[in-house]
Amino acid sequence: MLHLIKSQIQGIPCFIDVTKYDRQKPNPRADNPDDYRGYTDIEYAIFDRASKPAPWLQRIATKEDHVQILDDIEREYDAPKEYDGD
DSSP: OOOEEEEEETTEEEEEEEEEEEEEOOOTTOSSHHHHHOEEEEEEEEEOTTSOBOHHHHHHOOHHHHHHHHHHHHHHHHSOOOOOOO
16 A cells, blocks of 8 residues: 655645655764765655556656655654554
């Protein structure tokens, strides 16, 4: 089952499905700059409001839209998880 995040592209509401989220925390003992500073690798797919793939939204997305989507994903993944009692 997909876990869709609400977002928008060019003001058009859409959903984002995160297909890859890999966060490498900074490591002061690392032997390369990426691991030393840390990084986040994110891949995602864009869906319309009916939860169907939306390649047309991908085509009209600007750099600013992609930055906003990445911010939305980071906010979702960094948010504290609610305890459901299980």
